[in-house]
Each structure stands twice: as structure tokens, then as C-alpha cells.
Amino acid sequence: MALNMALLAAHVPSMCHEANVPDFQQDLVKGLKLMKERIREMETDVIVLMSCHFPGTFHHYVDVTPQHRGVMTSVEAPDLISGVYYEYPGDQALGNELVKAGVDAGIPVVGFNDPTYIWDYGTVVPLRYLNPEADIPVISLSVCWAASLEETYQWGRAIGKVLRESGKRTIFISSGALSHNLVRGRHHMPSRSEQAMDNQFIEYLMKSELKDAREMLNQYSRIAGVESGGRHLAALLGVLQPEQKAEFWGYGQSSGSANAILSFIS
Ligand SMILES: [Fe+2]
Structure with a gap:
């Protein structure tokens, strides 16, 4: 199995800079740091991360850019997250495999290779804790607003299959709230x-x-206003298989939202 772990990760804006994290979000930081150690121990080759703050309108996007580099200021909270530099390697070959698998499954998945594209904070914030050395290649995935939970679940299934069959040691991260x-x-x-x-x-x-x-998830996502309409959770459920063992690492609220760190190991 080359999908070593799936992870539900938090990205609340107040976590961007560790010095600013309030007491009630410290467990999220602790959880992400524990997962950092695990990702390192697993000798992870690639991180595939789906972010609720990368909102494709009609398509599911896969960022296959070989080298990700940018200075990110959040359009939603520029006072909290401003001028954050990031630089991570990418994995164009595996990214293209994900695109092909999605298209073959009849899902509108589009890859792009654009060094001018700037990542969102739902991608950058967890990675600052999970791979602070920024040496593990990353493939960034969008959610898609035009997609149903069912379509997003099927996209998750396609992602999981590619990662399991890959010769690389991979981690799938679903970055979003409950x-x-x-x-x-x-x-x-x-x-x-x-x-x-x-x-x-x-x-x-x-x-x-x-x-x-x-x-x-169908009703929960609507009633509780689950982030991204629950799409990041639908994708996570598509990636997961029942034999993957779940562990809970931390919880923290943020402005009425629930955020948790959960890992799933094969
Ligand atoms: Fe968010």
C-alpha cells in the first residue's frame, strides 16, 4: 500500500503564525506537530492536499506545477495572513496520473502547470506545521463548487486508487473544518x-x-454548514478504506467552527 496515511487537518487563520495561536487552538498545533513526525518517519515521497480554500467553480483542479513558490496574502483575512513565503517541490508525474484517473472516471478534472498561481491559506497553513522543512513534494487539489458530494466522493475514490497503486509513499490531506x-x-x-x-x-x-x-454527511453538511459544503470530507471518505485505523489528535474551535486532526493509517 503506497497510501501511507490520510489526514483531516485544520487550517484556521490564527494558526498561520505559531506565536499567535490562542490557547483553545493549541491542541490543533500539537496534533499537526505529531503528524509532522509521523510523515517524516514514513519517509513520505508526496503529499496530496485538498483545500477548502481552493474553490474551483466548475472543475476539480490539480496543481501539477513542478515547483510551487509564492508569497501568499489571504484575500479573506489579509490582516492575519500577509506576505507568507512558501516554496515546495511538486510532483508533475503523479499529478498527471491523478488528472487522468479523474477524467477516465468521467469527472471534470483539470490539471494546470502555472508558476504564477498562488496557493491559498488552507494549503499553506497546515503545511507550515506538517512539513516545515518544505522538502516533500506537494500536489494541491481544489474542491469544486459545481460538484455534488457524490461526485466529490467518486473523485476521492479515484484519488485513493491512484495513490494506493503508486510506487510512491503518499499522504492524502483533507484540509478543512467540520x-x-x-x-x-x-x-x-x-x-x-x-x-x-x-x-x-x-x-x-x-x-x-x-x-x-x-x-x-448529506444532511450534516447542510445543517451544520460544514466547510466547503462537506466536499473535502466527501473526498476523504472516497479515499478511505474501512481497514484504515483512525486516531484522534486534537480539537479546537474557531469562530463557531469545529476543527479536528484525525489520521487514518492502513
Ligand atoms: Fe477554512
Whole structure:
């Protein structure tokens, strides 16, 4: 198996600079740092990361650029995230394989190789913790607003198959929140109902009850306003297989959203 691990990762903007992380998000930082060690121990060849803040309108994008480099200022929160330099190698060959697998499955997946493209903070923030040395190649994936959860799940299945059959040691990261009906005030927890749904969804993942998680996601994503409409979770469910063992590494709220670090190892 060359998909060594799948990961649900947080990217809340206040985590971009570690010195600014509030107490109630410290467990997220701890969790990501533990995963950094694991990614290193696994001698990971490639990280494939889908971000809720890379919103393809009609297509699922795959950034196959061989060298990613840029200075990122968040368009949503330029006061919090400004002038963040990043530079990571890419993996054009594996990126192209992902594109082909998506197209072959009848999914509108488009690859692009454009050194002027600037990454979003949902991609950059977790990578600052997970691979601070910036030496592991990265393939950045979008979500797609025109895609249903079912289509995104099928795209996740295609991604998982390519990664499993790859000769490379790969990690799939789904970068996004659980419930996400945002309110002003970073310290606010999700509502009790949202927390109940988050907990149930996490429980399904922890017990590898993936069919139940998938069924729940249809309503949960709407009622709890799950980030990106739940698309990053649908893709994660497509990538996962029931024998992958789940572990929980941290939770933190951010402005009424729920954020968790979960890993799934084959
Ligand atoms: Fe986000």
C-alpha cells in the first residue's frame, strides 16, 4: 500500500503564525506537530492536499506545477495572513496520473502547470506545521463548487486508487473544518446541536463506519454548514478504506467552527 496515511487537518487563520495561536487552538498545533513526525518517519515521497480554500467553480483542479513558490496574502483575512513565503517541490508525474484517473472516471478534472498561481491559506497553513522543512513534494487539489458530494466522493475514490497503486509513499490531506456556521469571536464554540453532529460524524470515522458517515454527511453538511459544503470530507471518505485505523489528535474551535486532526493509517 503506497497510501501511507490520510489526514483531516485544520487550517484556521490564527494558526498561520505559531506565536499567535490562542490557547483553545493549541491542541490543533500539537496534533499537526505529531503528524509532522509521523510523515517524516514514513519517509513520505508526496503529499496530496485538498483545500477548502481552493474553490474551483466548475472543475476539480490539480496543481501539477513542478515547483510551487509564492508569497501568499489571504484575500479573506489579509490582516492575519500577509506576505507568507512558501516554496515546495511538486510532483508533475503523479499529478498527471491523478488528472487522468479523474477524467477516465468521467469527472471534470483539470490539471494546470502555472508558476504564477498562488496557493491559498488552507494549503499553506497546515503545511507550515506538517512539513516545515518544505522538502516533500506537494500536489494541491481544489474542491469544486459545481460538484455534488457524490461526485466529490467518486473523485476521492479515484484519488485513493491512484495513490494506493503508486510506487510512491503518499499522504492524502483533507484540509478543512467540520461544522462551520461562522460567527464573530474566535473563541466561540459551535452550537450544541452542531457539536452533537460533529461528535457523531467523528465517531463514525473513529469506528470506520464509513458508509454511515457518508450517509450522514448529506444532511450534516447542510445543517451544520460544514466547510466547503462537506466536499473535502466527501473526498476523504472516497479515499478511505474501512481497514484504515483512525486516531484522534486534537480539537479546537474557531469562530463557531469545529476543527479536528484525525489520521487514518492502513
Ligand atoms: Fe477554512
